[in-house]
Structure formats: C-alpha cells, structure tokens
Amino acid sequence: MRLSRYFLPVLKETPGDAQIVSHQLMLRAGLIRQTAAGIYAWLPLGHRVLRKIEQIVREEQDRAGAIELLMPTIQSADLWRQSGRYDAYGPEMLRIKDRHNREMLFSPTAEELFTQIFENGARSYRDLPRMLYQIQWKFRDEVRPRFGVMRGREFLMKDAYSFDVDFAGARHSYNRMFMAYLRTFARMGLHAIPMRADTGPIGGDLSHEFIVLAPTGESEVFYHENWEKPRDTSAVDADDPAALEAFIDGLNTDYAATDEKRDLALEAEAGSALKQSRGIEVGQVFYFGDKYTKAMGVTVQGPDGTTITPEMGSYGIGVSRLMGAIIEASHDKDGIIWPDAVAPFKVALLNLRADDAACAAAADAIYARLEAAGVEVLYDDREERGGAKFATADLIGVPWQLVVGPKGVAAGTVELKRRGAGTREELSVDAAVAQLTA
RNA sequence: CGGGGCGUAGCUCAGCCCGGUAGAGCGCUGCCUUCGGGAGGCAGAGGCCGGAGGUUCGAAUCCUCUCGCCCCGACCA
Numbered sequence: 001m002r003l004s005r006y007f008l009p010v011l012k013e014t015p016g017d018a019q020i021v022s023h024q025l026m027l028r029a030g031l032i033r034q035t036a037a038g039i040y041a042w043l044p045l046g047h048r049v050l051r052k053i054e055q056i057v058r059e060e061q062d063r064a065g066a067i068e069l070l071m072p073t074i075q076s077a078d079l080w081r082q083s084g085r086y087d088a089y090g091p092e093m094l095r096i097k098d099r100h101n102r103e104m105l106f107s108p109t110a111e112e113l114f115t116q117i118f119e120n121g122a123r124s125y126r127d128l129p130r131m132l133y134q135i136q137w138k139f140r141d142e143v144r145p146r147f148g149v150m151r152g153r154e155f156l157m158k159d160a161y162s163f164d165v166d167f168a169g170a171r172h173s174y175n176r177m178f179m180a181y182l183r184t185f186a187r188m189g190l191h192a193i194p195m196r197a198d199t200g201p202i203g204g205d206l207s208h209e210f211i212v213l214a215p216t217g218e219s220e221v222f223y224h225e226n227w228e229k230p231r232d233t234s235a236v237d238a239d240d241p242a243a244l245e246a247f248i249d250g251l252n253t254d255y256a257a258t259d260e261k262r263d264l265a266l267e268a269e270a271g272s273a274l275k276q277s278r279g280i281e282v283g284q285v286f287y288f289g290d291k292y293t294k295a296m297g298v299t300v301q302g303p304d305g306t307t308i309t310p311e312m313g314s315y316g317i318g319v320s321r322l323m324g325a326i327i328e329a330s331h332d333k334d335g336i337i338w339p340d341a342v343a344p345f346k347v348a349l350l351n352l353r354a355d356d357a358a359c360a361a362a363a364d365a366i367y368a369r370l371e372a373a374g375v376e377v378l379y380d381d382r383e384e385r386g387g388a389k390f391a392t393a394d395l396i397g398v399p400w401q402l403v404v405g406p407k408g409v410a411a412g413t414v415e416l417k418r419r420g421a422g423t424r425e426e427l428s429v430d431a432a433v434a435q436l437t438a
Numbered sequence: 439c440g441g442g443g444c445g446u447a448g449c450u451c452a453g454c455c456c457g458g459u460a461g462a463g464c465g466c467u468g469c470c471u472u473c474g475g476g477a478g479g480c481a482g483a484g485g486c487c488g489g490a491g492g493u494u495c496g497a498a499u500c501c502u503c504u505c506g507c508c509c510c511g512a513c514c515a
Binding site (some may be wrong): 014173207286390 | 439444446448450451455464465472473474476477486506507508509510512513514515
C-alpha cells in the first residue's frame with residue numbers, strides 16, 4: 001500500500017478527551033475515531049489490526065473444536081423473556097421497538113439465541129458435545145463508557161457456547177476453552193493470567209477471567225508471582241480430558257484472583273510471593289450447567305431413551321478491547337509497538353527523499369519486490385521530510401522500517417530498523433528483502 | 439444515576455470574570471530555500487464561537503433552556 005493513496009489520518013497532538021495511552025495512541029495513529037460516547041469508527045489501519053486479532057481468535061477457537069457461525073445483532077424480546085433475562089438485564093440492554101411496535105433488543109450477549117438455535121438442530125446425545133461460536137458486534141449501554149475501546153458500548157466480541165451431556169463433559173469443554181485462551185493471548189504477545197472470577201448475572205459456579213496486567217486496568221487483581229512467567233502449553237494434549245484437567249489444575253494451584261474473589265487465607269499462604277496489580281479483563285470463561293437449557297426446555301434423547309438437559313458453558317473474548325490491551329502492554333514514547341502477529345503491516349518502507357529520482361526508483365523497486373513476495377508493506381512515498389516519515393512509522397508501530405535514503409542508495413544499501421528493539425542494520429537491498437520475506 | 443468540567447478553525451487551545459467587527463500554534467494550499475528523526479521564509483484558504491430562546495444599541499462573552507462530550511463516584515461477564 002502506498003501511503004500517498006491510503007487513508008491514514010494521524011494526529012500530531014493528543015486529543016484532550018483521551019485519558020489512557022492506548023486510547024491516545026489509537027486516535028493519534030489513525031486507528032479509530034469516536035462517533036458517539038463509547039462508539040467508534042474503525043479506520044483502515046485499525047480495521048486491519050482488528051482483523052488480525054480476530055483471525056488469531058478464530059484459529060484458536062477452531063483448533064479447540066468450536067464451530068463458527070453468525071447470529072443477528074438484533075434479537076426479539078420474546079426470546080429473552082424465556083430465560084427471564086429480559087427483565088433481569090436492566091438498562092444496560094439497548095431496547096428497540098420496530099415499526100410494528102414489537103419489542104426488540106441489540107444483543108449484549110447471546111446465550112439465549114445459541115441455546116435456541118442449538119436446540120433446533122440437536123435431538124440426540126449423539127449431537128453432543130458441541131461448541132459453537134461467533135465473532136460479532138455487541139452493544140451494552142454502559143452507564144459510563146470510558147478509556148476508548150477498553151470500555152465501549154459497541155464492541156466486537158467472540159462468544160462461544162458449549163453443550164455437553166454431563167458435568168464431566170462440560171468441564172472438559174471448559175478446560176479446552178481455557179487452554180485456547182492461553183494460546184490465543186500468547187500469540188498476540190500478551191501475558192494473560194486466568195483468575196477466579198465472579199459469575200455475575202450469567203450465573204453458574206465455575207468461572208475465570210483472563211487478565212492482562214496493566215496499571216490502567218479497571219480491575220484490582222492479586223496473584224502469585226509464579227504467574228509472571230509465561231506458561232508453556234505446547235506439550236499438553238487437549239483431546240485427553242484427564243491430562244488437560246491435570247494441566248489446568250496445576251496452573252490454578254498458583255493463586256490469582258480479582259478483588260471480588262479474594263481469598264485472604266490463600267493470600268496469606270502465598271506470603272511475600274503475593275503480588276498486587278491492576279489488570280484488563282480480555283476474556284472470561286463460565287460454566288453454568290443447565291441454567292439456560294432448563295429455562296428454555298432444551299433436551300436431547302439419551303442412549304437409553306431418557307431425556308438429557310445439556311450442560312452449558314459460555315466463553316467470551318473482547319476482540320476490540322484486546323487492541324487497547326495490546327497497546328497498553330506494548331508502546332513507548334514514540335507510539336505503538338505492534339507484536340508481529342497483529343501488526344497492520346509487516347514493514348514500513350520509507351523513502352526519505354521522494355524528490356530524488358535515484359531514491360524513488362530504488363524504493364519503488366523494493367516495494368514491487370516485497371509486494372510480489374506477499375509481504376504486507378506500507379510504502380511511505382509522500383512528499384515529506386525524513387523526520388516526518390520516521391515519526392509516522394514509529395507512531396503507527398509497524399514492526400520493521402526499511403529506510404531508503406540517498407547515502408544508502410549511492411552505496412547500494414538500505415537500513416532495516418526493528419521498531420520494538422530500536423536496532424538498525426545497514427545491509428544490501430537483497431539481504432533486506434531476504435530477511436523480510438524469510 | 440449523583441457530583442464536577444468542557445463545547446471557539448482539521449487538531450491543541452486562548453479570548454468569556456470586566457459585552458464593542460474572531461485569535462495563536464500545529465495542520466492544510468501555493469511559491470522559494472532546505473532535505474536521515476515531526477525544518478525555515480513569504481503568500482493564502484479555513485470558524486452563523488454546539489443549538490434555541492432572552493437581556494442589550496450591540497452577545498463567543500451575561501441569563502434561561504437544551505443537546506453533546508469528558509472526569510470522579512456509584513454501577514459493570
């Protein structure tokens with residue numbers, strides 16, 4: 001992509017209404033624009049990152065055996081009356097009337113609809129277990145939206161729902177999702193700690209929140225220092241219920257809890273290893289048994305002809321919030337530092353002298369080679385001075401900067417800079433292209 | 439929902455107390471110089487001062503109402 005033809009409105013100054021660094025940088029780097037309180041437009045660069053994050057979430061859901069589908073955002077109030085949540089949910093639910101005065105709502109979550117759709121297609125215990133998920137916009141009419149996409153009213157969420165014949169099955173589904181979450185966040189360069197959590201209005205008695213530590217987080221959290229090391233999930237066989245359960249139980253022997261679920265006895269046991277911090281909730285997993293299947297009369301037939309009320313769990317990831325969390329975790333004074341896995345482009349190609357024919361020709365040629373090799377490259381071919389191009393590239397946080405300047409062109413070299421580490425290397429064009437296409 | 443604050447140029451803000459022809463920096467357009475970390479000069483474009491009423495000879499400025507946004511608290515998968 002040539003920057004001269006792209007749509008990237010960057011801001012030199014920090015908008016006054018942005019309080020936390022991720023919000024400030026998302027606005028400055030041209031990722032989002034606010035259109036109303038807690039509602040954001042996703043500009044091209046932000047949209048690219050959002051899709052990267054979404055894709056990682058999708059791959060790990062698929063890997064965990066969940067099946068993707070897509071539910072509508074507007075749902076009927078009647079459906080929610082069946083579970084009793086139409087009245088229970090409160091003003092956070094955006095209620096709408098259609099032209100026939102029928103009561104509708106914008107989905108804040110989708111247990112009811114998934115339960116209903118599942119019931120429609122499942123008759124027998126042979127149809128279980130199943131995990132279904134979607135990545136879809138949600139709306140919660142928060143009293144006070146704040147911190148940009150961290151607490152927006154409209155947000156992109158991955159929500160998954162598991163259906164099992166019994167508790168053992170449900171527990172295994174829960175564990176599979178737990179494992180998927182560890183892998184998902186790790187792939188984005190985030191260290192998320194699972195913490196015992198309140199179940200809230202969804203109900204149930206087994207729940208963990210996945211928390212990324214950050215001073216600007218909204219939750220106060222307490223954890224054993226062992227959690228500061230990332231955990232290796234590569235050797236665990238998620239298809240083996242006993243092995244998976246043993247692994248997760250092993251993890252959870254190290255204390256970690258949000259402030260609503262503190263256990264002072266366990267904290268005393270942790271002693272000086274107990275750490276306190278603030279954190280951003282990026283995901284939550286719930287087991288809630290037959291709360292919805294029972295309320296909505298969902299049954300399947302068992303092998304012996306009896307009826308089974310499936311046991312459920314639900315599993316959320318705040319996809320749009322993750323972008324804020326990643327920036328909170330990875331930035332410096334100059335801007336965002338995208339982890340490679342979610343970066344909007346892999347490399348920013350900077351032609352420092354757009355008016356110099358030799359530089360322009362060299363940069364054009366490199367651009368063509370990288371494009372041909374399928375590398376995502378943002379080519380800064382604008383009529384700007386070098387300093388402005390460096391500043392923009394640093395701000396938007398693309399992992400590699402490939403710098404083409406008159407000195408290098410004369411010598412047949414380019415400079416390759418790694419955004420995060422700040423390291424620079426002079427090398428031949430071929431070597432630079434080879435490194436970026438490796 | 440309680441308390442507080444703010445709406446003036448694309449962005450950051452000054453002007454408001456104390457009413458008298460709308461300002462700065464950055465950005466934008468053109469030209470010149472400059473050219474490896476957000477350069478300099480010259481010349482420009484750009485705003486019914488959030489909206490509606492009111493007071494006044496005269497309102498960005500004072501009063502009333504209203505809409506929007508932000509912060510603190512309460513709330514919160």
